[in-house]
Amino acid sequence: MKNSMLNHPAPPEQKAVPSQPKQRLAPEIWKHRKEYLAISPFFIVFAIFGLFPIAFSMFLSFQKWDGIGEMTFNGLNNYQFMLTDPEFWKAVGNTLLIWVYSTIPMLFFALIIAFLLNAAFVRFRTFFRIGYFLPNVTSLVAVAIVFGTLFSNNYGLLNYVLSLFGIPSVEWLNKTWGIQLAVSVMVIWRWVGYNAIIYLAGLQSIPTVLYEAAKIDGASGIQAFFKITIPNLRPIILFTVITSTIGGMQVFTEPQVLVGNDGGVSGGGLTIVLYLYREAFVHNYFGYGAAVGWGMFLLIALFSILNWRMVQGKPSND
């Protein structure tokens, strides 16, 4: 929008005939009815299954309703309950912890993998890319079942590896941190290759001329990394941070399949979406579930903005 205003200042001649476009609008629209018809399915589907549910969820969040009986107006009670329910805050805390545990190592490893893959003398690059991407295609339910056996309380492979070092077994799935670790490892495993591929594409789109010029000016490899690579990669890093924040706020399948609807014995796997699912579809508190949906929406929006600020806010070179 900004650009179009800057690039196309309205010439005065056009202002002389102000009502012309409006008079022609109706026949213009009729003339293009086929185009509107062609794009309409999306807008119809979105209106019914996207827009209307949002408005409806606002309404529902002020009601008390089990999905079958009468709806009764509940005022702000759902929100009040949500804000005072320790389980809700626990779910928020769990989600944030899992997000931190998973996102930071994931993006770090992804960047390393991308750098290794981008080195000029790497062979079998396509083979590596396919191998690293493979986890991303697998269904989360399957992943959760397999990782459940790796982190199994007594006989899991991880406990076996620990025993080789003389470390006693850990009941991973009975401990808050153990469940969160298992979920984070699943997230990292599934998404590290995806992010690496995206970083790799970003690295390859940086013009080599920049590096050559830096070399001529006597810049070291580290200087080139911080002055050329990182600034050029910033939009891509922002993209991966935002997408992994949105994904991280929505973690559901991993803990649900791994430790069940209550998030395990310790409740360490109770994420926000799992909490929403349990309250709405296991306990049938539909009105309350809608309110939790709004709470979640606000959290996601807040974190996306925070991320944006953090990644964009660094002093840039231009």
Next chain:
Amino acid sequence: MLKWKSILLHLGLIAGLIMSIFPFYWLLVMATRTTSEIYSFPPKLWFGPHLFDNIARVLSSIDFFGAFWNTLFVALACTLLVLFFDSLAGFTFAKFNFPGKKWLFVLLLATMMVPAQLSLVPSFVIMAEFGWVGTYKALIIPGMVNAFGIFWIRQYAQESVPSELLDAGKIDGCGFFRLYWNISLPILRPALSFLAAFTFIGVWNDYLWPLIILNDESKFTLQVALSSLNGIYTTDYSMVIAGTLLAVIPLILMFLFISKQFISDIAAGAIKS
């Protein structure tokens, strides 16, 4: 010097690759073992002889092929509908001008920001109102067109469908639909094949929405059937694992078949947006 660096670098990449592949190997090992062997200590790290008994038990305890066909049906239906509606809309946004086009496109992009969980409860209520709970309509119709695909096709069509060709088509008497179907669609094929794979994989792996919508075991998709297997038969773990293996294989094979192009398209999509 360079040689050492190269060897170290490849070793690093191979270590990462092993981490990436190991869970698949582990799945395969466990699927060939009995439950008591899975629970034995130290664990068996190599393949055993029980793969086929395990698979036989999966097939006799859940309707695996039923769930497989259900999933295939839903995924194919969604994919075909998405291909048609998204390409039609993307093509229109790319190649035609009409009043309000800019705003409609901005609105379309804005819808991508809305998190699905926000409308989880009301969407379920709407489906109940329509009488669609427990039917595939609830899975297919909301997913039959999406903003990402329209955006994707528009980007591609803008660059690759020449306006001169469309003008020539118009002169030859092609209507709007023929310009789309006969002239543009063949050119859009590479973009369509990525969109098809992307949609198919997404629908195939979807779990939360089918879990909420499907209440009848005979209608379960693979992911829901698999999780119910995991919940009910934990005493027969080797069977659960064998079921997981069966559910993973088709998608992996499909991915390996298309992987090269698919991965570069994912990367391209991220860079563009």
